[in-house]
Amino acid sequence: MADECLADAKGAGVGTTGWHERLLEQLARHFGPAGPPRALAPLLAEIDRSYRDADEERARLKAAYTEARDALQRGVEERTVALEQANEELRRQMADREQVEAQLRQSQRMEAIGQLAGGVAHDFNNLLTAIVGYTELLLAKPSDDPARRHVTEIRRAADRAASLTRQLLAFSRRQLMTPEVLDVNQLAVELSRMLRRLIGEHIVFNLQLDATIGAVRADRTQLEQVLMNLAVNARDAMPTGGHLTIGTSEVDLDEFTAARRGVAPGRYVVATVRDTGIGMSPQTQARIFEPFFTTKEPGQGTGLGLATVYGIVRQSGGAIAVDSTLGHGATFAILLPRVAHAAAVAEPAEPRPAIGGTETVLVVEDEPALRDLIARVLSENGYTVLLAENGLGALHAVRAEGAKVAAVLSDVVMPLMSGPQLAEQVREERPDVPVLFMTGYTDDSAVVCDLERGVRVLHKPFTPSDLLVALREVLDARPQSAAA
Numbered sequence: 227m228a229d230e231c232l233a234d235a236k237g238a239g240v241g242t243t244g245w246h247e248r249l250l251e252q253l254a255r256h257f258g259p260a261g262p263p264r265a266l267a268p269l270l271a272e273i274d275r276s277y278r279d280a281d282e283e284r285a286r287l288k289a290a291y292t293e294a295r296d297a298l299q300r301g302v303e304e305r306t307v308a309l310e311q312a313n314e315e316l317r318r319q320m321a322d323r324e325q326v327e328a329q330l331r332q333s334q335r336m337e338a339i340g341q342l343a344g345g346v347a348h349d350f351n352n353l354l355t356a357i358v359g360y361t362e363l364l365l366a367k368p369s370d371d372p373a374r375r376h377v378t379e380i381r382r383a384a385d386r387a388a389s390l391t392r393q394l395l396a397f398s399r400r401q402l403m404t405p406e407v408l409d410v411n412q413l414a415v416e417l418s419r420m421l422r423r424l425i426g427e428h429i430v431f432n433l434q435l436d437a438t439i440g441a442v443r444a445d446r447t448q449l450e451q452v453l454m455n456l457a458v459n460a461r462d463a464m465p466t467g468g469h470l471t472i473g474t475s476e477v478d479l480d481e482f483t484a485a486r487r488g489v490a491p492g493r494y495v496v497a498t499v500r501d502t503g504i505g506m507s508p509q510t511q512a513r514i515f516e517p518f519f520t521t522k523e524p525g526q527g528t529g530l531g532l533a534t535v536y537g538i539v540r541q542s543g544g545a546i547a548v549d550s551t552l553g554h555g556a557t558f559a560i561l562l563p564r565v566a567h568a569a570a571v572a573e574p575a576e577p578r579p580a581i582g583g584t585e586t587v588l589v590v591e592d593e594p595a596l597r598d599l600i601a602r603v604l605s606e607n608g609y610t611v612l613l614a615e616n617g618l619g620a621l622h623a624v625r626a627e628g629a630k631v632a633a634v635l636s637d638v639v640m641p642l643m644s645g646p647q648l649a650e651q652v653r654e655e656r657p658d659v660p661v662l663f664m665t666g667y668t669d670d671s672a673v674v675c676d677l678e679r680g681v682r683v684l685h686k687p688f689t690p691s692d693l694l695v696a697l698r699e700v701l702d703a704r705p706q707s708a709a710a
């Protein structure tokens with residue numbers, strides 16, 4: 227009975243969730259074998275419908291839930307990917323930043339060492355000029371005194387010391403440069419004969435020059451020095467032979483890369499020196515540009531080679547990069563700003579000036595040993611010499627001696643008043659009196675400015691003959707009325 231009643235109630239066959247079986251049991255228990263009265267059929271049908279609706283609602287909710295869950299999962303996955311990308315970007319930025327900071331620390335360190343080295347070299351140059359000068363005076367006198375040999379040795383040692391101070395000055399970027407527009411390819415070709423001899427026959431030497439590169443503006447001698455130092459290092463890294471390749475190319479530096487290298491963005495000429503030698507560990511690479519850093523046996527290297535290279539390249543507005551793995555050779559890349567090729571200008575032949583003279587020369591130098599030496603050299607060669615130990619004393623002498631002073635020979639870096647400041651005052655009072663500077667270095671823009679206006683500069687340490695030649699040139703270059 228219950229079955230029949232229920233069959234009526236179920237209508238179009240519903241009951242997927244087992245509710246009707248449970249209801250049947252309940253009805254059977256309640257009404258016994260007779261089953262529920264027929265009058266209950268509509269109610270049962272109603273219950274069946276409700277259950278059916280509930281089933282549909284449940285299925286709908288389930289679908290909605292599944293859809294929401296899938297959407298959420300997709301969202302989470304997408305978000306995870308985005309987060310990972312952001313994370314990766316952040317890691318990259320942090321690494322870049324660390325690299326820039328390390329670069330900055332390194333260049334600050336090099337700057338500090340450079341200042342120290344430059345200061346020491348500057349003072350040494352004054353002393354060396356005196357040592358070289360006095361030994362030359364001694365050697366100029368004909369004599370068969372056996373002590374003459376000792377003087378020659380002193381002179382040799384002083385020359386070696388002078389070359390050391392030159393390297394230190396180069397590192398500290400305080401060397402006076404004579405930049406010119408250069409073709410790096412041509413320079414490499416010209417240098418290659420000498421380099422071949424220098425590196426020896428156990429090393430295969432190659433040039434890989436890109437003929438389309440532009441020119442650079444640099445000091446020829448210094449650029450040769452750079453390539454030579456790199457080639458010598460490459461040779462030393464290949465004691466049992468290998469390949470040395472000098473190559474050229476061009477590269478564009480974007481803002482970021484340029485900042486990392488401490489240069490301006492733009493187009494650069496690249497000169498690479500590549501060897502197949504012993505290579506370097508990262509620890510060695512971190513220190514190679516420091517002056518006096520060397521891994522060579524005592525007496526084999528001073529550790530100034532790469533310091534010099536670094537100084538020259540930086541002073542020329544360029545950058546240097548090294549790529550090396552221990553046991554797998556090394557590549558050094560020099561980047562120099564590309565400039566337009568200049569039209570060739572014929573250098574006027576320099577007439578050989580006469581040594582000595584009878585004019586009155588005012589010498590301004592704060593280092594007593596050097597001042598005395600110069601006075602001696604000049605007076606021995608016929609000049610009348612006035613001495614001042616600083617700019618104020620010099621101005622006083624110019625005013626007091628009036629027309630007599632024919633030229634001023636002045637140090638550049640002095641207490642109270644610098645050489646260029648003195649020169650300006652002298653120019654105001656006596657525009658006809660030329661000023662000849664003596665200096666071991668310059669990072670002083672005033673001197674550079676004067677240099678561009680054609681002021682002569684004598685590089686310390688100089689020999690007495692250098693001094694006499696330069697002074698004569700300056701005196702002879704005066705307008706005729708003044709020289710008369």
Ligand SMILES: Nc1ncnc2c1ncn2[C@@H]1O[C@H](COP(=O)(O)OP(=O)(O)OP(=O)(O)O)[C@@H](O)[C@H]1O
Pocket residue numbers: 455459460463501503504505506510514515519520521522526527528529530531532533555556
């Ligand atoms: N091409 C290279 N391959 C392997 N190591 C190199 C190379 N160039 C330089 N180095 C390392 O860098 C160090 C410093 O080089 P740097 O030229 O400044 O000094 P040096 O060659 O040791 O001495 P100096 O050049 O003053 O005679 C070297 O001692 C060496 O360890």
Ligand SMILES: [Mg+2]
Pocket residue numbers: 455458459527530531532
């Ligand atoms: Mg070296």
